[in-house]
Amino acid sequence: MIPVPSNRLLWCIAALVPAAALAGPLPELWPFCVLGLAGVALAAGGDLLLTLRAGALPTVTGEPVSRLTKDRPAKLPLVLSYEVGAPQQVRLGLALPAVFQSKVPEQLVALPAGGRRVLVHWECTAERRGRYTPGPICLEALSRLGFWLLRKQQPLAGELRVYPNLFSERKQLAALFLNRGLAGVQLRRTIGRGREFERLREYQPGDSFDEVHWKGTAKRGRPVTKIFQVERTQEIYVVIDASRLSARPVTMDGRTVTTLERQITATLVLLLAAGRQGDRFGLVAHDARVRTFVRAGSGATHYGACREAVHALEPSETTPDFAELFALLRTRLQRRSLLVFLTDLSDPVLAEEFVKHIPVLSRQHLVLVNQVRAPGAEPLFSRPVASEGEMVERLAGHFQWREAHEIGRLLRPHGVTSALLEHERLAAEMVGQYLRVKGGGLL
Numbered sequence: 001m002i003p004v005p006s007n008r009l010l011w012c013i014a015a016l017v018p019a020a021a022l023a024g025p026l027p028e029l030w031p032f033c034v035l036g037l038a039g040v041a042l043a044a045g046g047d048l049l050l051t052l053r054a055g056a057l058p059t060v061t062g063e064p065v066s067r068l069t070k071d072r073p074a075k076l077p078l079v080l081s082y083e084v085g086a087p088q089q090v091r092l093g094l095a096l097p098a099v100f101q102s103k104v105p106e107q108l109v110a111l112p113a114g115g116r117r118v119l120v121h122w123e124c125t126a127e128r129r130g131r132y133t134p135g136p137i138c139l140e141a142l143s144r145l146g147f148w149l150l151r152k153q154q155p156l157a158g159e160l161r162v163y164p165n166l167f168s169e170r171k172q173l174a175a176l177f178l179n180r181g182l183a184g185v186q187l188r189r190t191i192g193r194g195r196e197f198e199r200l201r202e203y204q205p206g207d208s209f210d211e212v213h214w215k216g217t218a219k220r221g222r223p224v225t226k227i228f229q230v231e232r233t234q235e236i237y238v239v240i241d242a243s244r245l246s247a248r249p250v251t252m253d254g255r256t257v258t259t260l261e262r263q264i265t266a267t268l269v270l271l272l273a274a275g276r277q278g279d280r281f282g283l284v285a286h287d288a289r290v291r292t293f294v295r296a297g298s299g300a301t302h303y304g305a306c307r308e309a310v311h312a313l314e315p316s317e318t319t320p321d322f323a324e325l326f327a328l329l330r331t332r333l334q335r336r337s338l339l340v341f342l343t344d345l346s347d348p349v350l351a352e353e354f355v356k357h358i359p360v361l362s363r364q365h366l367v368l369v370n371q372v373r374a375p376g377a378e379p380l381f382s383r384p385v386a387s388e389g390e391m392v393e394r395l396a397g398h399f400q401w402r403e404a405h406e407i408g409r410l411l412r413p414h415g416v417t418s419a420l421l422e423h424e425r426l427a428a429e430m431v432g433q434y435l436r437v438k439g440g441g442l443l
Helices: 007-022 027-054 214-220 259-276 300-310 322-332 348-357 388-414 423-440
Strands: 002-005 059-062 065-069 073-081 089-094 107-110 117-126 130-132 137-142 148-154 159-163 196-202 224-229 235-241 249-252 255-258 280-286 290-297 338-342 366-372 417-421
Touching (some): 065 117, 089 117, 107 117, 214 224, 235 290, 249 259, 259 338, 259 423, 280 300, 280 322, 348 388, 366 388, 417 423
Parallel strands (some): 338 366
Antiparallel strands (some): 089 137, 137 148, 280 290
16 A cells, blocks of 8 residues: 555645745744644644554455456446445546456445445446456545545456357347247257167058168068157257468458457357257367367356357467368267358368368268358459459459359268358358258258
């Protein structure tokens, strides 16, 4: 705790300056000047001594982990613990990371005489997701007589976790995410014969030969048919490419963000939709190696674990290793699953590697590959051309669009579906893909 002269003490000292100036030509004023200066010194010293003996400034503690949503106002709880005799009011100042915006730089907090703890909420808004550490907190209070300002700075332990903002996706997915407990979501009926064995029954005319259980037929001496049921619970994995490819900027609501930002938001929306449909969901994040692997599960707790795993994910500077990634997924994922890849295959070398090694997964799993369309990547004559300069830009975008469709053509023989999606509708398109797979019984 550091004492600093207040304005009152400075004004008292300043008031003695004219008397000291007059004491030069009028020596008879020197005793009064000295007495005034001594009085001010005794009052200030006594004030400081009484204040220091009465009680120290409060101690501030925060939550061990504070959870916020990007671009949504939040209130950080701060608890002020103090002793009897502490100042009646304190001024607080909290240093937050640069990505946080606060309406008020400081707060004046009253400390009740009979209390020991006071709860204060610090309003702020985070403009970027991630994991942050709050800066020190500063306290200031007046002494008993107001001659001193007592200041104190202490570190504030805790962690600030900022999660992606999913509220902006509600307009596109209003049928899925209603305010009244998601009441608009219904389990979709799954068509198809199914893959899970249910029971055996007697052969009936019209049964296919591939449904005959030959061992059971030989044992019973009459034809026996296998009956399958459609799987109600399926596994969905989203594979996020967090390599250098995901650092490409895109514009969203007038603000520039990375492609990875949009991928993470869309991933969390898709996992939420899968959970509402009764499926098990998990995710994978990779660059040159697998950085995050969350095995498929269900429930709100598991969704929270998935959100924790990617909320602080940032693009790396490495190149993805698809061969190692596919081999690891082939080893860990034994059950047939839907794998939704979010990546960028605009690099011809990486696209060739992806096409070369994807059969390792597509033989067992259903694979969807989604890329975020780069600005200007569209057919050349999809809209009128205004000038020659625009023709050159449109031609470059046409080549990008054609390369993306060429990759889709190469993946199609392996049973892999590729799509080029708009980043504004990435979440809605991914949920639509998932519901079509779910309703068609493709898994």
